[in-house]
Amino acid sequence: MDQGLIIEGISFQGHCGVTPEERSSPQPLLVDLEFSCSSEDAIQTDMLAKTIDYAQVSDRVVDIGRSEECALIETLADRISRVLLAEFPIDTLRIWVRKAKPPLTHVLGSVGVRLTYRRSQLSQIVEMGGSRPSSFLVKYASQIPPGRVLDLACGTGRHALYLAKQGYEVVGLDRNTEALAALSKAAQERHLPNVKGWELDLEVDSENPPSLGNNEFSGVLVFNYLYRPIFSSLLKALKPKGILIYETFIIDNHHQYQHPRRKEFCLEHNELLQLATGMRVLHYEEGQHPDPIGTSPPYTARLVAQKV
Structure with missing residues (x-):
């Protein structure tokens, strides 16, 4: 119906x-x-x-x-x-x-x-605009060792598809069934059998966030998503020497554009560094960064870090 x-x-x-x-x-x-x-x-x-x-x-x-x-x-x-x-x-x-x-x-x-x-x-x-990967990912993707990569909160998978083209085995995780279906279809059309979907709601229980595995992935990507309770599971899922590439909104974006609407979905200044404590930081920056989907550069934090 x-x-x-x-x-x-x-x-x-x-x-x-x-x-x-x-x-x-x-x-x-x-x-x-x-x-x-x-x-x-x-x-x-x-x-x-x-x-x-x-x-x-x-x-x-x-x-x-x-x-x-x-x-x-x-x-x-x-x-x-x-x-x-x-x-x-x-x-x-x-x-x-x-x-x-x-x-x-x-x-x-x-x-x-x-x-x-x-x-x-x-x-x-x-x-028409949303399939282009972030220039930040394109610049640092080569840092990820060969193997499996987890694209967390992947949406329709612009980053998962990009890394699959580079030869990685990619798992796109999202709770949106329709978005994962679109990712699967796009992977089939591009002849990329190395892309798999994983339907999972990360936010069901903040006290007991779901496991993402232990030492499962050579790389983890997170773009435009912030759910602080999942961060420990995210780090456990990385293999030693694995690479985390993370970019999402900082509080300046909320003040400038009122997006995200709730400021708790934005990082405070240097908060991403604190969440990644114990990792080797290879690159970090905060500020306005171009977005291939839109015309107004958002304020984001960008991190590339290695699990030691």
Whole structure:
């Protein structure tokens, strides 16, 4: 059984306009969403966990809308759609993005664009911008010894696919079934049998985080994800001399872009160094770094460290 969920009038101040002058000042933008997903489990259990949370979706739209700077409203609508399809089990997505007060003399209402996406298009959507690996990974991937690599919270797998092309055996771990399915399909299309998916929710029990194995991996990747209780399991999973490559948001990004919405999902300054205590730090930096998916450079911490 499928259900259609609707969110109307998600509002935020965004930077969207053809001219630099129009983009320089925030303007009111509105987003309406209609999306379909399976509803049988939700109806039977009456549990929010079995369906899509309206609040999470709307918060994610606002996060993207505030942080992006686009010349075309079509581009903004596409970027929002790519993220929602990658992060939520949506089968079909209809999105309407519009300027509430367009700078047009004879227009009293709004102007905008409507787009429709389907789950079958997900791999194509990833190719449009989200499949490029981080330049940070590309620079330091050669530090990882030959063997198996764990891509933690891999999403649709842009980094897993990149390392598989370099000859590594890659395990992409994520709790999102749809994202893992997209990764599997992309690996098949690229003839990469050395990519495997691992469905696991890391955050079920913060007191007893799941094991990721002992001395299992030559390398571990973590990008744009922070769950502090899993860090000890992550380090145990690395083989001696194994390499950890980690990049995620620092608190400056929350202050600048209000993303992530909750600041506990951001690292404090030098916190990543503290979490990696006992490892040999090969490279560390904090600051604004280009992101191949977006146009507004996020504030992140970057770490390359070796297990001793």
